[in-house]
Amino acid sequence: MLTLKLAFRTLMKRKGRMALIGILVAFGTFLIVFGGVFAASAAEASRASIIGNFTGDFIVYSARSKELPSPFAFATPLPNIKNPEELSAVLDAMDGVEAYSFYAQNYGLIQVEREGKKLDLPFIFYAVDPGPYRKVFSNVQVEEGSFFGLPPKNGTEGKELPSPGILISKYQNNQYKENYGVTLKVGEPITLLGITEGGVNTARSSLLGIFEPIRYKSVFNYINFLDSDTYAGLYNFTGVDALPDAFNAGLAAASVDESSLFDLAADEDFGKLDLSTLTSQSLSGFTMVAVKLKDHSRVDEAMALISAQPELGVAVARWDKASGFYAQISLALQAFIFLATGLIFLVVTMIFMNTLIINVVERTAEIGTMRAIGADKSFVRGVFLAETLILNITAAIFAMLVSVVLLALAGKNGVPLPETVSQFLIGGGPLAIRVGILPFIVALVTVVAVSVLATIYPVSVASSITPLKAMNDR
Amino acid sequence: MNVVELQDVKKFYMLGQTRVDALRGVSLSIGQGEFLAIAGPSGSGKSTMLNMFGCIDIPSEGTVRIDGTETEHMSDKELTRYRRTKISFIFQSFNLIPVLNVYENIEFPLLLQRTLSRADRHARVMKAIEEVGLQDRLKNKSTELSGGQRQRVAIARALVTKPLIVLADEPTANLDSETGKRIIELMRTINETEKTTFVFSTHDAHIMKEAKRVVRILDGLIIDPDQGKEG
Numbered sequence: 237m238l239t240l241k242l243a244f245r246t247l248m249k250r251k252g253r254m255a256l257i258g259i260l261v262a263f264g265t266f267l268i269v270f271g272g273v274f275a276a277s278a279a280e281a282s283r284a285s286i287i288g289n290f291t292g293d294f295i296v297y298s299a300r301s302k303e304l305p306s307p308f309a310f311a312t313p314l315p316n317i318k319n320p321e322e323l324s325a326v327l328d329a330m331d332g333v334e335a336y337s338f339y340a341q342n343y344g345l346i347q348v349e350r351e352g353k354k355l356d357l358p359f360i361f362y363a364v365d366p367g368p369y370r371k372v373f374s375n376v377q378v379e380e381g382s383f384f385g386l387p388p389k390n391g392t393e394g395k396e397l398p399s400p401g402i403l404i405s406k407y408q409n410n411q412y413k414e415n416y417g418v419t420l421k422v423g424e425p426i427t428l429l430g431i432t433e434g435g436v437n438t439a440r441s442s443l444l445g446i447f448e449p450i451r452y453k454s455v456f457n458y459i460n461f462l463d464s465d466t467y468a469g470l471y472n473f474t475g476v477d478a479l480p481d482a483f484n485a486g487l488a489a490a491s492v493d494e495s496s497l498f499d500l501a502a503d504e505d506f507g508k509l510d511l512s513t514l515t516s517q518s519l520s521g522f523t524m525v526a527v528k529l530k531d532h533s534r535v536d537e538a539m540a541l542i543s544a545q546p547e548l549g550v551a552v553a554r555w556d557k558a559s560g561f562y563a564q565i566s567l568a569l570q571a572f573i574f575l576a577t578g579l580i581f582l583v584v585t586m587i588f589m590n591t592l593i594i595n596v597v598e599r600t601a602e603i604g605t606m607r608a609i610g611a612d613k614s615f616v617r618g619v620f621l622a623e624t625l626i627l628n629i630t631a632a633i634f635a636m637l638v639s640v641v642l643l644a645l646a647g648k649n650g651v652p653l654p655e656t657v658s659q660f661l662i663g664g665g666p667l668a669i670r671v672g673i674l675p676f677i678v679a680l681v682t683v684v685a686v687s688v689l690a691t692i693y694p695v696s697v698a699s700s701i702t703p704l705k706a707m708n709d710r
Numbered sequence: 711m712n713v714v715e716l717q718d719v720k721k722f723y724m725l726g727q728t729r730v731d732a733l734r735g736v737s738l739s740i741g742q743g744e745f746l747a748i749a750g751p752s753g754s755g756k757s758t759m760l761n762m763f764g765c766i767d768i769p770s771e772g773t774v775r776i777d778g779t780e781t782e783h784m785s786d787k788e789l790t791r792y793r794r795t796k797i798s799f800i801f802q803s804f805n806l807i808p809v810l811n812v813y814e815n816i817e818f819p820l821l822l823q824r825t826l827s828r829a830d831r832h833a834r835v836m837k838a839i840e841e842v843g844l845q846d847r848l849k850n851k852s853t854e855l856s857g858g859q860r861q862r863v864a865i866a867r868a869l870v871t872k873p874l875i876v877l878a879d880e881p882t883a884n885l886d887s888e889t890g891k892r893i894i895e896l897m898r899t900i901n902e903t904e905k906t907t908f909v910f911s912t913h914d915a916h917i918m919k920e921a922k923r924v925v926r927i928l929d930g931l932i933i934d935p936d937q938g939k940e941g
Contacts, residue, residue: 609818704766
């Protein structure tokens with residue numbers, strides 16, 4: 237009680253200097269709380285945006301792939317998933333899976349005719365199964381036409397089959413106009429050109445819709461959509477259900493050495509395949525499956541279930557690994573905020589320590605007197621520590637109250653961010669603020685820790701003052 | 711029994727490469743209830759001697775006994791406890807705690823002792839305040855008091871713990887002569903009524919006259935240990 241009384245009165249006596257320290261501590265606390273809330277909100281918004289736009293909770297991809305999935309792997313597509321039906325069966329059987337969508341990334345050309353001239357327009361796309369894709373992702377707002385002929389998302393979904401065709405972004409259409417003088421119109425027939433190892437394939441298609449990306453405009457402005465059936469045809473993802481057993485056995489035998497291969501070629505019966513007995517099968521060409529879970533917190537558990545089945549020939553990548561650099565941006569932001577806050581607190585600590593040392597020097601006689609009268613060193617330490625804690629915790633609480641008010645105001649409409657920052661961090665738009673208790677706890681713990689740390693040296697100076705100093709004070 | 715005893719106490723300091731001998735072999739005994747002045751010019755060693763009595767400095771050589779106990783090997787904690795219970799100080803510059811009022815300053819050493827109840831503390835504080843005649847200044851801060859009043863508060867603070875000995879280092883040096891005289895008279899009255907041992911340093915001849923015994927010191931040596939000794 238005596239310690240607190242002395243500490244409080246000393247603070248009141250030196251309120252000018254202490255107010256300055258208090259303001260610094262309050263500012264630091266405000267930064268921690270605001271920075272923490274901002275970083276946590278950004279991390280949450282970034283996670284939700286990445287999951288809702290690019291990856292789902294996790295991506296399943298071919299185990300043969302040497303690269304991780306990425307939203308930008310158009311130039312180096314991942315290997316195809318070998319057994320999509322088996323994978324689908326596994327995913328269907330998993331309780332926690334809300335929806336999943338096979339898809340692939342690739343590029344090709346759109347060929348249109350204008351005034352008798354054929355124009356080839358570049359076309360980067362996601363090849364999707366439209367229904368499932370829309371169950372996993374909410375990344376486009378169709379402005380003209382429809383999403384592959386499906387009714388609006390909150391309409392009678394699932395009751396109609398999707399139509400084959402393409403969707404392009406509004407930005408892409410403007411680019412076509414700007415660079416090629418061509419504006420595509422919904423319903424317009426087009427020819428798609430797919431570049432494969434065997435040459436250029438073509439497919440008749442039509443423009444089903446023009447969309448505006450909801451988020452990540454810097455990515456989705458350049459990405460278009462193609463239905464998976466057209467994609468499979470265009471890129472030769474077609475085979476037969478099964479070859480005759482004798483044919484397979486012959487092939488297997490011929491693979492032993494060169495002479496057996498020539499023997500096989502000489503066998504007239506071997507080459508006589510009855511094509512009518514073969515069932516044509518459209519292969520998917522899908523390279524990835526985005527899986528959306530009912531409960532995001534169970535993502536690792538769900539991934540482990542799939543990883544435990546090597547016969548599927550697939551690997552899994554969590555949303556943050558499969559998002560390219562987007563998740564890293566959020567992490568980098570958090571690191572920056574913590575680093576900046578740490579540096580500011582370091583400066584505050586130094587200033588505070590300096591002020592305390594000045595205090596100690598000015599109060600040498602007072603401390604010496606206390607020691608002469610019979611105060612232990614621990615009492616002197618207690619007085620200084622109490623002064624520091626009273627001042628800093630009061631400043632911290634004040635800053636927290638201000639933060640709560642400001643965060644409540646900011647939370648109403650979100651915090652507007654510069655467009656470029658917003659695009660990379662959360663996919664665009666204002667940052668929705670989510671106020672949690674953690675930044676407040678972190679701020680308080682930091683302030684207490686900094687207070688104690690900043691007090692160590694001045695207190696050691698103070699407690700080393702001998703009663704002799706009181707005697708010598710003239 | 712002697713309250714304080716110095717036996718061949720030497721104290722030297724190093725000022726750079728130069729050795730300064732503050733005390734050069736001092737032996738002195740102070741009995742219970744004495745009212746003793748240590749007299750000498752500035753730099754003679756009187757403050758150093760008081761510091762030895764008060765356990766706030768340790769001798770380079772020799773022995774200091776307080777209440778029969780040698781202080782040489784005591785830890786800082788033990789010396790602090792000794793000061794808290796057996797020794798009180800009156801400083802030349804009063805040395806009141808600036809953020810505390812008169813009452814709180816006097817109560818301060820009792821709070822450090824943590825032995826008395828609130829009521830007992832209050833009774834002790836009020837008695838000490840009455841002895842120095844500051845009943846009407848209880849709530850005043852030290853900055854609101856005159857020099858004489860501040861020193862009275864310091865005397866009350868020194869007396870409130872009922873110490874074995876009160877050490878006063880030139881207690882009148884910052885006071886005008888009339889006020890200084892009244893302060894010494896007050897100390898002497900308390901010495902006579904409460905039998906409290908007072909040791910004070912001074913170089914003022916008028917103040918010295920009030921002492922029952924004067925010990926003269928010069929260049930770190932006692933030159934006249936028994937002048938005016940009673941009995």
